[in-house]
Amino acid sequence: MATPSDVVAAAQKLSFTIPQGHETDYLALLGTTDRAVAAVMAHADYQIAVDEVQYPRRNIHRPLPEDNKLKGWAWKATIQGKQGGILDGRKVCLKDTICVAKVPSLFGTTAIEDFVPVSDATVVTRVLEHGGTVVGKAMCENFSHGPTSHSTPFGPVENPYAGGFSAGGSSSGCGALIGSGEVEMGVGGDQGGSIRIPASLCGIVGLKPTFGLVPYTGVLSSDPAIDTVGPMTRTAADAALLLQAIAGYDMIDDRQLGAPLPANVPKYSELLLSSREHSAKGLKIALLKEGFAQSSVEVDAKCRSAIAKFEELGAIVEEVTVPLHLLTTHLTHILNKFASSQTRQGRQVSRRGLYINEYWETLLPWTQDKLEKAKFYVTGTAMSAEYGWSRYPTAYGRAMNLSRRLRDEYDAVLSKYDVVMMPTVPTAARRHAAYDAGPLAWAEAAGEHLPPSVPFR
Missing domain, CATH: 1.10.20 (Histone, subunit A)
Structure with missing residues (x-):
């Protein structure tokens, strides 16, 4: 008392x-x-019931090093989905922010221990209902924070094409495992590029869906205003198929304003197949000038080579400008750091949905030991946010309003063009930063991977 x-x-x-x-x-x-x-x-928590009779969890284990050469796996398990669905026979990994009942979650860190979710995330249920087989949890960066792949305490997640180089983050495990061919599909998470960066660096397809299209229920949050989960696959056809399976309002996640019910989700896979019957002739492509402002010579050349192919096929390519796009690095700094730091302290308010209380009971309160284990993307964010909220209390609101203005300016471009193109990341994969390097070195490594596409939330 x-x-x-x-x-x-x-x-x-x-x-x-x-x-x-x-x-x-x-x-x-x-x-x-x-x-x-x-x-x-005094009342029992009200979590989502899990059908372990229909979907039993088998062979739950931490893989041995020889079975985890890219360090992309956090936990292995086998959960067989229904037969005959659109994902029938497909092996699916899940970013280790996505809760799977009975399967421990590492969240990329040793700062928390013995966190075992009691519910399945909605996307897990939908993968299983559509016939997919969940084969494990893919490693993510420490507290799922950071665009590189070196921040887990178990060693860096390796690029599937080049050992010693970044696989991108924070959905690093999904990128590595799918890029290497160990699994066909994965569900990653993206707040500021965490699907798009590893997809680009690992040579796979990564789709950040329209905000709210895919329910975030049962996924550990960074900031409800920008949290997103979406497909990571080897082909565009598989991305369409997986999106079709997991999209739609689940009647729990209040971020899904305007999302269709699952029965009304477009058949993206069929739409993709029908689009192949049409050539690119007449397709109007907007080349965003500011999107190339920081890209390396190598990335710039690759991107423009791909665009030239579209022109050969009859697409109309024109350069457009959205000057406010150049503000996105600063907008992202404020929106990501000011909000995610509050979430990590358990300050979850103004939301109606599922709260993963067993996670917070495991994590809180923060201690010196936990903060040191969380490493520099997390502690750097916490320090910046505590300073920022005390010194600039209206900055987050201003940044969110400007991000809405930026959305309106992109929409104005898309009212005239079919597609906006730019590089996904400014540079090719870089070597891992040293784990024992300081906070500033880690921040500099992160900056090299921040995507020009980060404002597309």
């Missing part, structure tokens, strides 16, 4: 001097909070 020292501590956090004589009143009010919390905590 609350004590007078709790009253003092709460007031100090608010920089509030309690008027003389009111101390006992506030103590009584804190007692009301104690009673409300006790009443709520």
Whole structure:
């Protein structure tokens, strides 16, 4: 129960001097909070029921090093889906932010231990209902934070084409495992490029869906305003098929404003096949000038070579400009850091949906040991955010409003063109940063991989 020292501590956090004589009143009010919390905590948590009879979890284990040469696996398991669905026979890995009941989650870190989800994420249920076989959890970066692939405490996730080079992050394991051919499909997560970066560096297809199209229910959050999950596959056809399976409103995730019900999700795979019957002749492509502003000579040449192929096929290519696009590095800094730091402290409010309480019960409170294990993408974000919120309390709101303006400017371009093209990442894969390098070196390594496409949220 609350004590007078709790009253003092709460007031100090608010920089509030309690008027003389009111101390006992506030103590009584804190007692009301104690009673409300006790009443709520006395009830069992209301999580999503899992059908372990139809979808039993088999062979759950941490793979041996010889079976995990790219370090792309966090955990292995086998969950067989229904037969006859559109994903029938397909092996699917899941980024280790996506909850699978009974399968432990590492979240790319040793700062938390013994976190075992009790529910399946909606995307897991849908993969199984459509016939896919879940074969394990793919490693992600430490607390799923960072665009490189060197931040896990178990060694860097390796690029499937070049050992010692980045596979991209934070969905690094999915990129490596799919790129190497170990699995055909994966579901990754993306807030600021975490699907698109590893897809680009590992030579696969990565799709960040329209915000809210795919339910985020049962996935560990960075910031509800930008959280997204989507397909990572070897081909565009498979990406369309997987998106078709996992998209649609689940009646839980309140981020899905305007999303169709699963029965009304377009048959993306059929639409893709029908589009192949049409040539690129007349396709209007907008080349975003600012999207090439930071790309290396090598990446620029590759991208323009691909665009030239479209021109040969009859596409109309024109350069367009959206000057505000150049602000995206700064917008991303504020939106990502200011919000994700609050989420990691368990400050989850203003949302109606599934709360993964067993995760927070495992993580909180933060300690010096946990912060050191989280490493520099996480601690750097926490430091920047605490400073930023105290010094610039309206910056997050301004950045979110400007990001909406940026969306409107992109929409204006897309009202005249069919496609906007630019490089996905500014450079080819870089060598891993040293794990024992300092926070600034890690930040510089991350900057090399931040994609020009990051503002497409």
